Amino acid sequence: MSSNNAPKKQPRSRYAVLGMLSMGLETGYEMKKHVEQNLGHFWSESYGQIYPVLRQLVEEELATCESENRPGERQRKRYSLTSVGWAELRAWLIRPPEPPPPRLELLLKLSFGRRLPIEACEKLVGDHREACGRDAAQLSSIESALRNAANRHPDQPFWLITLRYGRTLREAECAWCDETLEQLRNMREEDEQPSGSAVRE
Amino acid sequence: MSSNNAPKKQPRSRYAVLGMLSMGLETGYEMKKHVEQNLGHFWSESYGQIYPVLRQLVEEELATCESENRPGERQRKRYSLTSVGWAELRAWLIRPPEPPPPRLELLLKLSFGRRLPIEACEKLVGDHREACGRDAAQLSSIESALRNAANRHPDQPFWLITLRYGRTLREAECAWCDETLEQLRNMREEDEQPSGSAVRE
DNA sequence: CTAGCCATGTAATCCGTTACATGATTGG
DNA sequence: CCAATCATGTAACGGATTACATGGCTAG
Numbered sequence: 509m510s511s512n513n514a515p516k517k518q519p520r521s522r523y524a525v526l527g528m529l530s531m532g533l534e535t536g537y538e539m540k541k542h543v544e545q546n547l548g549h550f551w552s553e554s555y556g557q558i559y560p561v562l563r564q565l566v567e568e569e570l571a572t573c574e575s576e577n578r579p580g581e582r583q584r585k586r587y588s589l590t591s592v593g594w595a596e597l598r599a600w601l602i603r604p605p606e607p608p609p610p611r612l613e614l615l616l617k618l619s620f621g622r623r624l625p626i627e628a629c630e631k632l633v634g635d636h637r638e639a640c641g642r643d644a645a646q647l648s649s650i651e652s653a654l655r656n657a658a659n660r661h662p663d664q665p666f667w668l669i670t671l672r673y674g675r676t677l678r679e680a681e682c683a684w685c686d687e688t689l690e691q692l693r694n695m696r697e698e699d700e701q702p703s704g705s706a707v708r709e
Numbered sequence: 710m711s712s713n714n715a716p717k718k719q720p721r722s723r724y725a726v727l728g729m730l731s732m733g734l735e736t737g738y739e740m741k742k743h744v745e746q747n748l749g750h751f752w753s754e755s756y757g758q759i760y761p762v763l764r765q766l767v768e769e770e771l772a773t774c775e776s777e778n779r780p781g782e783r784q785r786k787r788y789s790l791t792s793v794g795w796a797e798l799r800a801w802l803i804r805p806p807e808p809p810p811p812r813l814e815l816l817l818k819l820s821f822g823r824r825l826p827i828e829a830c831e832k833l834v835g836d837h838r839e840a841c842g843r844d845a846a847q848l849s850s851i852e853s854a855l856r857n858a859a860n861r862h863p864d865q866p867f868w869l870i871t872l873r874y875g876r877t878l879r880e881a882e883c884a885w886c887d888e889t890l891e892q893l894r895n896m897r898e899e900d901e902q903p904s905g906s907a908v909r910e
Numbered sequence: 911c912t913a914g915c916c917a918t919g920t921a922a923t924c925c926g927t928t929a930c931a932t933g934a935t936t937g938g
Numbered sequence: 939c940c941a942a943t944c945a946t947g948t949a950a951c952g953g954a955t956t957a958c959a960t961g962g963c964t965a966g
Contacts, residue, residue, distance in 0.1 A: 517952095519952080519953055519954085520953085521953080521954080552954095552955095553954095554954070554955055554956080555955095556954070556955060556956075556957095557953080557954065557955085582962080582963070583961090583962065583963090
């Protein structure tokens with residue numbers, strides 16, 4: 509009852525950094541770039557998190573830091589995982605992720621949709637539809653580029669899994685948008701002839 | 710260049726509250742309940758946001774507050790929108806939502822999947838598959854209950870739209886899980902016979 | 911020489927949750 | 939009378955982004 513047995517919740521950035529260390533990325537700068545270029549479709553991270561986390565990991569001896577730069581080498585700090593770090597990474601990996609409280613702004617807006625002219629709702633959904641279509645296409649092309657890549661990274665199969673996730677979900681959103689747009693069109697047409705042949709109950 | 714012309718970004722809770730005021734909800738308590746019971750599948754809100762926002766809306770004259778309770782009535786504060794409040798709500802509604810930085814923990818874990826035995830990855834995805842299935846079923850049942858409801862709220866068509874969103878996306882996730890589980894099974898089988906009839910290029 | 915990238919870091923701020931505190935009212 | 943629910947609020951904390959500050963190195 510009293511003992512707080514849970515292993516103390518740590519920020520997710522910490523594990524993102526541990527994971528990137530585990531794949532051989534050595535500097536904070538590299539990690540930021542990797543997030544932007546390769547994980548951008550499902551993760552984001554800022555310097556304001558990365559550098560403090562790296563310092564903290566060294567303090568807790570989950571990672572070590574080499575500050576020395578061989579002369580002529582660009583000044584930078586190279587980090588690497590300790591065995592304790594590996595263990596903590598693995599422990600986190602098998603922990604089932606807990607979903608964050610949902611906050612889907614588009615749906616919130618639509619749930620208040622009656623306060624708007626229907627055309628405005630159609631605009632909201634239409635814009636979203638376009639964005640999703642673009643995203644899906646882009647993910648799809650990254651996917652096939654990666655599949656056909658000459659030099660394949662050992663993590664490649666897992667990257668493909670994440671890409672397929674993004675594509676699948678975007679495609680589903682496109683389908684939802686299309687259905688929704690049709691429904692909105694119907695509502696608008698009903699609105700436009702409230703008299704006519706309408707039978708009231 | 711210098712003039713900050715943008716209308717100053719406000720927290721989303723503010724607009725959630727404005728929206729709920731626009732549908733006739735009058736007290737903070739009511740709003741919290743409404744979020745939990747009706748918007749729970751795409752939105753969340755805590756008292757720690759709701760009450761301060763209400764106070765602030767009154768200060769800015771977007772809402773008014775009636776503190777008096779008729780005798781015998783439960784003590785509570787009843788809020789309602791002013792015309793300025795309505796205007797701000799509408800302005801927000803037509804603004805295209807900007808997507809928050811992505812943070813999909815499951816995908817982050819899977820992208821580091823090679824650090825785990827494949828069975829552990831299968832567990833992660835399998836658990837997710839179950840959760841999505843449950844969610845999809847639940848949303849689906851809410852959907853049909855709402856469609857067949859006797860007393861239909863004027864906002865009902867829009868609520869159905871949000872429910873369909875949730876269901877569609879969950880179903881897509883289920884499909885992704887199933888595909889992924891199969892892919893992982895294949896990877897595991899390949900792993901288990903690295904010799905055998907494998908032809909090494 | 912200088913523009914731009916490499917590289918590290920901090921301070922301010924923000925949005926939001928959690929935990930806590932209080933008390934009135936109602937139903938059994 | 940007691941438990942549950944109605945109802946309002948605040949304080950502490952936390953995770954994360956943004957903006958800022960600094961400086962070395964490199965290519966043109």
